[in-house]
Every structure is written in C-alpha cells, then in structure tokens.
Amino acid sequence: MIDVKHLSKSFGDHLVLDDISEHIHPGEKVVVIGPSGSGKSTFLRCLNLLETPTAGTITFDGMEITDPKADINAVRRQMGMVFQHFNLFPNMTIRKNITLAPVRTRLMKQDEADEAATALLRRVGLEEKADAYPAQLSGGQQQRIAIVRALAMKPKVMLFDEPTSALDPEMVGEVLEVMKELAREGMTMVVVTHEMGFAREVGTRVLFMDGGNILEQDEPHAFFDHPREQRTIDFLSKVL
Amino acid sequence: MLQSLINWLEDLGPRFYRAFFEADRWMSYLQGLVVTFEITIASIAMGLVLGLVVAMVRTAHDQQRPGRRNPLLGAVNLVCKVYTTVIRGTPMMVQILIWAFVIFKGERNKVMVGMIGMGVNAGAYISEIIRGGLMSVDSGQSEAGRSLGLGYVDTMRFIIIPQAFKNILPSMGNELVTLFKDTSLVNAIGAAEMTYYAKRIGDKTYDYMPPLIGIACIYLVFVIILTWLQGKLERRLRQSDRR
Ligand SMILES: Nc1ncnc2c1ncn2[C@@H]1O[C@H](COP(=O)(O)OP(=O)(O)OP(=O)(O)O)[C@@H](O)[C@H]1O
Ligand SMILES: [Mg+2]
Numbered sequence: 079m080i081d082v083k084h085l086s087k088s089f090g091d092h093l094v095l096d097d098i099s100e101h102i103h104p105g106e107k108v109v110v111i112g113p114s115g116s117g118k119s120t121f122l123r124c125l126n127l128l129e130t131p132t133a134g135t136i137t138f139d140g141m142e143i144t145d146p147k148a149d150i151n152a153v154r155r156q157m158g159m160v161f162q163h164f165n166l167f168p169n170m171t172i173r174k175n176i177t178l179a180p181v182r183t184r185l186m187k188q189d190e191a192d193e194a195a196t197a198l199l200r201r202v203g204l205e206e207k208a209d210a211y212p213a214q215l216s217g218g219q220q221q222r223i224a225i226v227r228a229l230a231m232k233p234k235v236m237l238f239d240e241p242t243s244a245l246d247p248e249m250v251g252e253v254l255e256v257m258k259e260l261a262r263e264g265m266t267m268v269v270v271t272h273e274m275g276f277a278r279e280v281g282t283r284v285l286f287m288d289g290g291n292i293l294e295q296d297e298p299h300a301f302f303d304h305p306r307e308q309r310t311i312d313f314l315s316k317v318l
Numbered sequence: 319m320l321q322s323l324i325n326w327l328e329d330l331g332p333r334f335y336r337a338f339f340e341a342d343r344w345m346s347y348l349q350g351l352v353v354t355f356e357i358t359i360a361s362i363a364m365g366l367v368l369g370l371v372v373a374m375v376r377t378a379h380d381q382q383r384p385g386r387r388n389p390l391l392g393a394v395n396l397v398c399k400v401y402t403t404v405i406r407g408t409p410m411m412v413q414i415l416i417w418a419f420v421i422f423k424g425e426r427n428k429v430m431v432g433m434i435g436m437g438v439n440a441g442a443y444i445s446e447i448i449r450g451g452l453m454s455v456d457s458g459q460s461e462a463g464r465s466l467g468l469g470y471v472d473t474m475r476f477i478i479i480p481q482a483f484k485n486i487l488p489s490m491g492n493e494l495v496t497l498f499k500d501t502s503l504v505n506a507i508g509a510a511e512m513t514y515y516a517k518r519i520g521d522k523t524y525d526y527m528p529p530l531i532g533i534a535c536i537y538l539v540f541v542i543i544l545t546w547l548q549g550k551l552e553r554r555l556r557q558s559d560r561r
Contacts, residue, residue, distance in 0.1 A: 128461055130383050151464075154466070158465075159462075159465040161458060165456075165458040165461065167462070169481055170476075179467060179468055224462075
C-alpha cells in the first residue's frame with residue numbers, strides 16, 4: 079500500500095532519515111518506536127509529504143507521490159493524520175472542524191457531511207459537543223475529535239504521531255480505545271507511540287528507529303520478548 | 319515677573335480668538351481636518367490592498383515546497399522584498415518629497431500626490447504586519463489543514479487568516495493612528511490639510527502658538543478616540559474567544 083524506497087531526509091546538513099526502505103501492507107498496524115530525535119516523526123511526516131524527502135521515492139496505491147507532478151492534495155485526502163497536539167481549528171465549532179475538509183474537497187455536500195459528523199461523534203461518544211468550540215473540551219476529547227475529523231475524509235490509511243503524549247494520564251485510555259476500535263475495523267495504521275502496551279496489543283509489526291535508521295523490526299511478541307540489537311534492548315529496558 | 323505672566327495670560331484669549339474665530343478661520347481648520355481624514359482613509363485603503371498583495375506573495379513564496387519553486391513567483395517576491403526594504407528603510411518625509419518633486423513633478427493636485435506617497439508607505443508596513451500575523455499562527459494549524467487534503471488557498475482562507483486576524487488587529491490600529499498623525503507631513507509639499515492651514519494662519523497673524531497648539535489638541539483628541547475604539551473592538555474579539 080505504501081512503498082518507501084531509499085528515503086532520506088536532511089535538515090540542512092543534519093541527516094535525519096538515512097536511506098530507509100519499508101513497505102506497509104493494507105490492514106497492517108505498524109507501530110514505530112524509538113528514542114527522541116531518532117526521526118520517527120520525520121518518517122511519518124514524509125509519508126504524507128508534510129516533509130519533502132531529500133532523496134528516495136514513496137509510492138502510495140501504485141502512484142509515486144514523491145513525483146513533483148503528483149497531486150499532493152489528492153494523496154493527502156486518502157491519508158488521515160493525527161498530531162500530538164490535536165491541532166483542532168480553534169476558530170470553528172467541532173462540527174465545522176469535521177465537515178470543513180469533506181465539503182471543501184467536494185467529497186460530500188454540507189448536509190451529508192453534517193450527518194457523517196454526527197455519526198462519527200456518536201461513535202466516540204461526543205455527540206453533544208458538536209456545537210462546542212475546541213477550547214471547551216478536554217485534551218482527550220479534543221484528540222478523539224481530531225481522529226474522527228481525519229476519518230471524515232474516509233482515508234485508506236491513518237498516521238498517528240504520538241497521539242497520547244500530550245494528554246494527562248487519565249485521558250490516555252479513552253483515546254487508545256478509539257484507536258483500538260479503528261484497528262479492529264481493519265484500518266491500515268502507522269502509529270508513532272511510547273505506549274508499549276498498545277504496541278503489543280494492537281500492533282501487527284513494531285519498527286524500532288534509531289539515528290535515522292530502522293534498526294530492527296518484528297511482530298510485537300517476538301520483538302518485545304526477544305529483541306536482538308543492543309540498542310533495542312537498552313531502549314526497551316528504559317521504557318518498559 | 320508676575321505682572322508679565324498676568325499680561326501673557328490676559329493676551330491668550332484674544333490670541334486664540336484671532337487664530338480661530340476672526341474672519342471665520344475655524345472653517346479653514348475644519349476644511350483641513352476633512353482633507354486630513356481623506357488622506358488617512360485613502361492611504362490606509364491603498365496600504366491595505368498593497369499590503370495584502372505583498373504579504374500573500376511573500377508567504378506563498380516562503381511556503382513553496384522545495385523543488386517545486388515557481389520562478390515567476392520568485393521574481394514577484396523579489397520585487398516585493400525590494401519595495402518593503404526601500405520604503406521601510408527611508409524617511410517618510412523624503413519619500414513624500416520624492417513623490418512630489420521628482421515623480422509627479424508637474425502635478426497640481428498635491429493632496430493626491432500625498433495620498434499616493436502615504437499609501438505606498440503604509441503598504442510596506444501593513445504587509446509586514448499581515449505577514450507577521452500569518453506567521454504567528456501555529457504551524458500545526460496549516461499542517462492539519464493540508465493533511466486533510468485542503469489546498470493552500472482554502473487553508474489560508476478558513477484556518478489561517480481568521481486566526482491571524484485577531485493578532486493583526488492591534489498593530490493595524492497602531493498603523494492607522496500613525497498614518498493619521500503623519501498626514502501632517504504632506505503640508506511640506508503644499509497639500510492643504512490641517513497643519514498646512516495652521517501654518518498659513520500663523521503666517522498671516524504673525525502668531526504661531528495658538529494655531530499650532532490648537533491643532534495639536536485636535537490631533538490628540540482624535541487619536542484618543544481612535545485608540546478607545548480600537549480597545550473596545552479588541553475586547554469584544556477577546557470575549558468571543560472565550561466562548
Ligand atoms: N523542521 C526541522 N528543522 C530542522 N531540524 C529538524 C526539523 N524537524 C526535525 N528536526 C530534527 O530532526 C531530528 C529528528 O526529529 P524527529 O522529530 O523526527 O524525531 P522523533 O523521533 O519524532 O523524536 P520525538 O520522540 O522527540 O518526537 C531531530 O534531531 C530534530 O531536531
Ligand atoms: Mg516526534
């Protein structure tokens with residue numbers, strides 16, 4: 079589904095991603111872990127071209143999206159992204175946050191989008207917040223809204239960049255619950271997280287990144303029970 | 319000593335009377351004040367249009383993806399950059415003199431020349447105000463918009479500009495106040511605004527203090543009113559923020 083070949087990214091002369099090749103299959107739940115600064119966010123952001131790769135190609139559903147002629151907005155419509163700091167639009171109601179993109183990109187008419195928004199909000203138990211503004215909601219509620227906002231575009235894959243890291247501990251669970259349900263429904267997901275429990279329970283594959291490389295990867299049980307690289311062992315001993 | 323102070327105070331009334339009421343002089347000030355307002359409004363309008371265009375060009379240029387740079391946009395951006403640098407790097411007085419005595423040498427309508435000079439000047443400052451306001455919106459906002467598949471224009475229109483607006487408003491109010499006061503500079507090229515009349519009346523009566531102190535008070539009153547309105551508007555906006 080997403081095919082990454084020889085992906086490199088530098089900021090100035092700082093090489094952040096060093097020749098990464100990886101393939102993400104439909105329905106996979108890929109969990110990316112690794113120490114701070116190892117390039118996890120950059121890798122994720124390259125997938126929907128929020129960062130422009132310095133070298134290498136990314137192919138999504140058979141289309142090379144790193145080609146300068148590719149319609150980048152059309153690609154992004156099919157890839158949802160959830161950010162660490164939610165990034166809801168504070169100048170709009172929750173309903174408008176959810177319906178803006180589907181309506182403006184002509185995916186839906188306003189009334190269809192409103193209906194879809196209501197259904198999505200019901201799904202995460204926030205139906206009564208439709209007319210509230212983001213600032214009136216808790217972090218956990220905002221992040222659940224951010225997830226359904228992305229889902230409103232009916233994406234084929236969802237990218238999560240540390241979706242629970244900015245949350246108070248008591249709100250982490252409600253967000254992870256939504257993500258787990260999404261996983262059960264068969265969504266293809268790439269998740270950068272420090273939640274090892276989530277990685278073990280939901281992940282179909284764990285990638286360990288260090289220094290701009292994918293140092294090691296495996297199916298979660300094997301990965302956590304028998305890490306091979308010393309760096310992985312050191313990292314896991316710190317976070318587990 | 320005390321006697322001379324008393325004499326001076328006694329004289330004040332007649333002096334101000336001569337400067338403002340004799341021969342219906344107050345009508346000149348009023349006429350000048352209207353022109354002052356006309357120049358302020360024309361130049362802020364022109365400045366807004368110019369500033370908006372320049373700010374759009376410059377932010378659009380800065381936000382291009384590397385490897386997909388548009389050469390035409392690059393050229394226009396360079397022109398905009400030269401414009402803001404030159405205008406903000408030279409005194410407004412000098413600019414106005416250049417407009418009147420170099421560029422529009424034979425033009426009789428000095429008020430219009432003054433409007434152009436001040437409008438072009440305002441455009442450079444306003445473009446920087448708008449640019450700063452757009453940049454002050456958290457980059458996560460445009461990333462969220464773009465990651466949903468919204469284009470650059472839609473992201474600007476629905477997400478960035480409405481949020482930037484609130485940050486821009488205070489500086490824009492200050493710019494309006496500055497422009498209003500700086501209209502007095504165009505009296506140097508013979509544009510008949512309020513300062514121009516005050517000086518002429520001073521010339522005629524051989525007494526500059528009353529007309530100049532008088533118009534200083536008039537400027538001050540309007541600046542206080544403008545500032546008060548601005549504060550009110552900002553408070554209103556901040557309230558709607560906390561909804
Ligand atoms: N826009 C940027 N400009 C310059 N350097 C950047 C930029 N974005 C990231 N970097 C650098 O790239 C490196 C990798 O950053 P990245 O955010 O991908 O790490 P990460 O693995 O997500 O870390 P964290 O766990 O802290 O989020 C860091 O050294 C960071 O300073
Ligand atoms: Mg990160």
